[in-house]
Amino acid sequence: MKDVKVLGPGCARCNTTVEMVKAEAEKAGVPVTIEKITDYAAIAGYGIASTPGIVIDGKVVHAGGLPKADDLAKWLKA
Template sequence: MKDVKVLGPGCKRCIAAAEMVQAEADRLGVPVTIEKVTDYAAIAGYGIASTPGVVIDGKVVHAGGLPKPEDLAKWLGA
């Protein structure tokens, strides 16, 4: 089970990033839990300056803009 956090204030891009992670995980058959982190102090704690950010198993793998599907596949362990 991959622990995924999507960092952002809840904007459309942040929602889309969470949906993209879930869709790619479903496609790959990788079980994930997705948590949306909207608290600015918590987001800053990950050291990112632009959102959405994606954290997988405690490691920041993406910040700013929407991630590419092929990157998501790589990060999720495909």
């Protein structure tokens, strides 16, 4: 089970990122738990200055803008 955190204030891009993670995880057959982190202090704690950010199993893998589907699949399978 992959622990995925999507960091952002809850904007449209952040919500789209959550849906992208769900879709790619389902395609890859990778079970995930997804948590949305909207608290600015918590986001800053990950060193993210630009949202949305993605943290998988405690590691920041993306920050700023929508991720590419191919990258998401790669990160989820790692």
